Amino acid sequence: MDPLSEYIRGITRDNPIFGLVLGLCPTLAVTTSVENAIGMSAGTAFVLVCSNIFVSALRKQIPSAVRLPIFIIIIATFVSIVKMIMQAYFPPMYAALGVFIPLIVVNCIIIGRAEAYANKNNVFYSFIDGLGTSTGFLLVLMLIGGIRELLGTGQIVTFDHTLITLPINPSVTTMILPPGAFLTIGSLMAIVNYQRAKKRAKGG
Amino acid sequence: MTYTLSAPPHKKTRLDFKTLNISKIIALLPLCLAAIYFFGIPALGIIIASVVAAVATEFGIQTITKKKVTIADGHAALVGLMLALLIPTDAPLWIPVVGGFFAIAVGKHVFGGVGSYIFNPVLVSWVFIRSAWSAYMTPASIPHVGQFSDLLLENGAGLMVGVSPILLIGGLYLIYKRYVDWRVPVAFFATMVALPQIMLFISGVTALIHEGVLNPLMYMSQLFTFLDMSPELPYAMIGATFFGILFIATDTPTSPVTKKGRIVYGIVCGVLVFIYGYFSNYVDGVFYGIFLANCVGSYIEINTMPASFGTMSLPEKIYRNIMDKIPSSLKFEVIENE
Amino acid sequence: MVEKALFAIFMDGIFIKNFLLIQFLGLCSFVGVTKDVKSAAGMSGAVVFVMALASTVSYMIYNYILVPTKMEFLDLISFIVVIAALVQLVEFVVRKNIPSLYRSLGIYLPLITTNCAVLGVVLLNVSSEYNFIQSVVFGISAGLGYTVVMLMMSGIRERSTFVNVPSSIRGLPQAFFIATMLSMAFVNYFWVIPI
Amino acid sequence: MSELVTLLIQATAILGALGLAVGVMLIVASKKFRVETNPLVDEIVEVLPGANCGACGYAGCADFAERVVNEGAPITGCPVGGFEVAKEIGGILGQEVSEGEEQYPFVRCNGGLNCVDRFEYVGFEDCKAVMLLSDGEKGCNYGCMGRGTCVRACPFEALYIGDDRLPHVNKNLCTSCGLCIASCPNDILAFAKESEKVHVLCMSHDKGKAVKESCTVGCIGCKICEKNCPEEAITVTKFLAEIDQDKCTACGICVEKCPQNTIAIR
Amino acid sequence: MSDSNKDTIVVIGKLVLISVVAALLLGITYVPTSEQLKINEANSKKVILGELIPEASGNFEEVYGDTVDDDGNPVVLYYRALDSSGNIIGYAFFQQQAGAQAPLVVAGGVDSTFSTVRGMDVLSHEETPGLGAKIVEDAFRNQFIDIPVDSLSLSSSGGSIDAITGATISSQAVIDALNTKITSIEGAEE
Amino acid sequence: MEIKTLDKLPEKIIIPLRQHRGAVCEPLVKKGDRVLIGQKIGESKEYYSSAVHSSVCGEVIAVEESAHPDGNKAMSVVIQPEDSNESVPFTPCKDLKPEKLAEFIKESGIVEHYGVPTHTVLKPKGKKIDTVLINATSSEWIGGTFKTPKEYASQVMDALKLLMKAAGAKKGAIVLRDDDKESIDAFEGIEVDKKKLRVAPLVGSRKVGYYYREQNSDIVVLSQKRIYGKRILNFFTYNVTGRKVKIGCDPTDVGVAVCGIKSAKALYDAVNEGKPFFDTVVSVEGVSDKMEYISVKIGTPFKDVIDHYGHTGDIGKIIANGVRSGVAQYTDQVPVTKGTTRISLQKPEEVIRDESMECIHCARCVDVCPVELIPARLAVMADQGRFDECRQIHVENCIECGDCAAVCPSKIYILQLIRYAKDAIEMAYSDMPAKESSNLKLGCGCGGE
């Protein structure tokens, strides 16, 4: 087990969305734009890394009977803290992301990693795992957000910079709406599946 | 000499999927011609764009995925044609092209192709383009049948489906020929007629309650409202509705296979279409309503699986129970057989 | 807050604000437990129960403990703890009394804890400033909305085991494509109904 | 300052009380609704692949885990997880496993297009279905019918029917679950170890004349191979040659000598 | 005391302990942030008001109603915008309205004759990102600058405001908020 | 009308020892033996079995596995016939006691065309028969088996009385097909016990009991719509008597014996002439424009029957027992057996080779299925090997009429798939202990009903 491969694993094989299929709700709910995707991933990353570290550090102390409630308390505390600090000291950022912050608490990824990884591994690796998983989450969210924003609004605007503008004018409103989210993630997953099957048949 | 072996039956009806599709296309041709006559060249353009896009998509997908190319069975063309009839004639040509592509690619092949799809590809595509580009897809006008002659030539049809409800008679012929099943359209139609009348009745009764009328005879008399025509009915009985009843709801992969299920499905279609139409308009209502009904079709099917043959139904059981209590000397001939 | 009729809240919860298709809450179980109608129904039952209970309990905690003491900032943490406890309770009961359901729900039952849907109901209740009855009605109706969609989805998925889906689409991608259609139907259908 | 202190006291009181209530409730409930489970089962379920494919012969991974613990099912039972998983289960249960050699299903018939058809079959593509209609279409009653029941049985899409109308195995995808072997109505498939090189590609116990009538590559029981094998690894019983893989050195003499080209080396 | 009972106590104790620690952490964060929050809110209200009616150069007089809020302070109904000489040049206000998802708080300004809308802003909202959330964007807000009060309705119903595509509810909510409040201020002032 | 027979003797006669369901007969002759017409050549001690007789006089050239029209091979006695009419002595035995009659039927090799030995239908072990039905809904009998309609009517009526006597049943009925004018005319006004009977159509919910009362007779003649199917007995019984036969049971469980015209005629002949069951009438389709009827000896290969009509031209398919539910043959060397009713030929261009596609859920199969199954569902489940679920939706109910496959526009081999599932289910439960399988397998649950 070396740190780099553990880190990469969170992006590829154990990618939270395509590999573990966890945390679908925030993925679909916030990916109306790249900006939201980045903000949500950042918040999630902070909470995920912190909770992984804490859970891992306390893993010997946590009685297994009440382990879920304890994980949740740890996570909820961090989420609340993030929310309050952001609200007070970074109001513009809070304005953009405020709605999603409470959602982090129920993001299955966090509790999933706490349960499946941090509860069994040491602090350092838990930290690496948190980073890797967060990176995987960020990349996927940006991809989905990018597709939806581009098709849905005809352009990608991130932190007041217009990155790409589509030549076609009438944008596909549906892509911003819930069906667009399902359609995008369905298509991406189909592509991932197809690639995986191809690789396997070739002997991977 | 080698003979052919196969399991029985060794004689089958000639009817096949291709015949079904082609006859549906033929049944729609009169309507297309009328639409082209009234809407002119743009209508023709939309029909061609949609059909060509659908067929080309089918060809492309089946070639890429190395499947047998089945454009000859006419299904893609039928989907393209039906979709074209639901697009306003002043829409830009790329709309039917995208629509035809979406119908075949997402509506049909993503779900596994003919027979596997769960949502009618025409509706999948229509709902998508309708909500994505509502500005282009809003019908020019929402017609209603003011007088009987409007059935011949619809008054202010906004879409091609509506130009002449009577020209959809080909659909009735399909039912007559058993190319499509009668249960769904009959139940659907009956519900569409019944609901406005029931609304009329309910509104009559509520009006009486509001007035504080106590005389039960007055309430009884409301029953006769069924003899009047509800003012809602002319809005409901338009070309789009008939098209939905005869051509969209009867698309077989999207409706249940059980006998009871088809009746229920027809009723569900009717109710959903009516609710939407009642609050908004029946042109969109027909398609949104049937699309939602598609979503519950499978659930209806699962819950209407027939019991083992010869199992007594509840009324039968009750009947049998009562009859068993009557001494045999008093019984009528009918039970004599038992 | 504008007073809302109970019926309107009820319809809102089931259709307009449908948790699965419109609000994206509770999706993990949506794609995980809808392979057959039976387990979908079981899961839905559990969720309705937990949602109704969570709405009740969280209303009490929020309005009788947190608001009087001005401890609103503890809402998130106290709600989630209460929900976690409730879910674990349900899990114990199901495991003991309906083992078959427990087996088919598998890992998803503990996941109701983190099922955003339950927390979503509670937070929405607070942010919409619903009173007690309204909160409970909204909790139940959100659960029913969840049930309706779970049943539709599981019906479709049960049927789609009979059909030929391209192998790379089979499974989750297919579930998402079905969800696309369902949400397209919901988004476009229910907005017309004025309630 | 005192404001902060009151606030903190209140906050800790509330959450502490909540924690206490939840803790007590959960403990009581967990006692009351206790279900006896063997923790080993859960542990094993965790290391299993979770494909629930049934290849082990039980109703899914959880069932397999239970049988391993309670009924002594072999820990190597999961073909999908293979040796890795077996080792992990062994670790949990404190058992040793030795790595077996890789083995894949092997098609013991080379008939295919070389074998005549008795009739033209029209119907649904399945060997068992053809069997139900007049014992199969091949002139040889023992041969592979090439209608792919095995292909349909494989949950991993590891088999396909080639242009020679015989099944082929894609070893990259095969997990050696054996479902295909069990599905074949004519028992054509069998596991063969990778080290076993020489095989008789025929299953027919028909007499030489009958074989010649129906198939150009079938074993006619001429015993040439038996006579020529330097290791005496081949015996012909009931008109069919059989190779004792323990003795076979893969010298290839039999392959050369067989007049029907029935024996192959790979 | 038996072992298992002891265990139980330990488990519950740990749970309580962690709750207490969490509460402490939260409390410690809450106090400073809540102060900051109040300041922020006041600031942003001031900024918004200033932007709505720039001529008032920040000179707004609060008009209180009869009700009090939780802390016992009287509730601000609306603001009178005064020019440097103390004349009323318009009114500004905050109004809560049901949005598509949750309530949104709309800020608005109107001139002293109640004939022209001076502008609109959104203090807080939870509308759908990419959809209803567009009400905060300039493209939508600029439509409200200096338009007649009479034309304050959606273009689909004859007004001058183009709704956000696919977000008629949010657009309508903003308009409703303005209309309601303008009418009520007009009533109060007379 | 004259009964037609083959012009020339076949080169060899192949008599399968398994022409009925139940125990297979042991051969009583060996290679080289000379056998006479009517000589018993196969027999089994089991009750559930029926004797087999030689239909020609000649030399046994082999006792070997040979093609059987049901598709699989069967042990058969192959006889090289001589041009001689030498037969064992036939002795009529008109006044057998009822108890002896069943034994006599077994000895005479009389078997129902659906395979069950007739005596086991009339005297099922542990059950009592109160009604005997003759299913005469096929009309190919006049001009084939019977010379004239009058002879047809009187012989069948006599046979019914014999059957009732053998079964010890009080009531009997003959069921004709309602569009078969010739037979209805033949039976119209036939006298039974000095009473003139009328052919009564089975309509509505009036079942046979009503007609017993109406005609005040223990024997009635009815007419009903034609039904097909390989396992139609239960369905037929319900239609005529209103008694529901549960799945896994047969009509004898509700006290009804269903016999065919063929066995009726065979019994009549056996009693009146002492002749065992060794020749039968088959209809031949596809050799000329119309249906041909011909009386052939059991064991005659199909090829000789076809040659009799001088049929030339390519044959694509040979089908035994009708195109709806019959079995296609891979060789023309299969013999006519007691169960063979029809030989159908199809030209190569008539043979259907449709490729099946995905089910389009058109539900045509559901609409035609007489026993309210969902054939489309059964077909996919069978295809996917989900046999347990097939059972849950009552696959055993299928009467194998083939209507579903005939109307399917997707050309799915529904009936084949259903049989595949049934076979798999039977295999799966065959080695289960009786107790466990009783509610799974086709154990009889009729008992009280």
Ligand SMILES: Cc1cc2nc3c(=O)[nH]c(=O)nc-3n(C[C@H](O)[C@H](O)[C@H](O)COP(=O)(O)O)c2cc1C
């Ligand atoms: C309300 C109603 C409407 C019918 N409409 C048609 C029809 O449009 N076309 C048709 O061929 N048969 C129609 N029929 C006759 C049915 O096709 C016929 O009764 C039915 O197929 C019998 O079905 P079953 O065999 O499933 O009981 C109709 C029957 C009813 C009761």
Ligand SMILES: Cc1cc2nc3c(=O)[nH]c(=O)nc-3n(C[C@H](O)[C@H](O)[C@H](O)COP(=O)(O)O)c2cc1C
């Ligand atoms: C998904 C959808 C929702 C709509 N909702 C409303 C609505 O709430 N109120 C309304 O007056 N019209 C509504 N309409 C109709 C639109 O007002 C009308 O189609 C308009 O021309 C398109 O504007 P919009 O898409 O910006 O709402 C809706 C249309 C669609 C496709």
Ligand SMILES: Cc1cc2nc3c(=O)[nH]c(=O)nc-3n(C[C@H](O)[C@H](O)[C@H](O)COP(=O)(O)O)c2cc1C
């Ligand atoms: C077991 C069995 C039972 C049959 N029962 C009947 C019957 O009751 N009525 C009938 O008309 N044909 C029945 N047949 C079919 C006929 O004997 C004959 O095969 C059929 O009339 C062929 O006609 P087709 O032209 O419809 O194929 C039965 C066949 C079998 C094998």
Ligand SMILES: Cc1cc2nc3c(=O)[nH]c(=O)nc-3n(C[C@H](O)[C@H](O)[C@H](O)CO)c2cc1C
């Ligand atoms: C997930 C979802 C979110 C929505 N959010 C908004 C919103 O924020 N504002 C709004 O006016 N309509 C919203 N709508 C409603 C819809 O997009 C459309 O605006 C209405 O149908 C009227 O046009 C939303 C619909 C869905 C399904």
Ligand code: SF4
């Ligand atoms: S190996 Fe067996 S199952 Fe596979 S194609 Fe050959 S006969 Fe069929």
Ligand code: SF4
């Ligand atoms: S080829 Fe056979 S052994 Fe290999 S995975 Fe497929 S079914 Fe299993």
Ligand code: SF4
């Ligand atoms: S399933 Fe098909 S073959 Fe069986 S009874 Fe029904 S229609 Fe006849």
Ligand code: SF4
């Ligand atoms: S008739 Fe054929 S296509 Fe139609 S439902 Fe039945 S099996 Fe499917």
Ligand code: FES
């Ligand atoms: S993230 Fe919502 S249920 Fe999993």
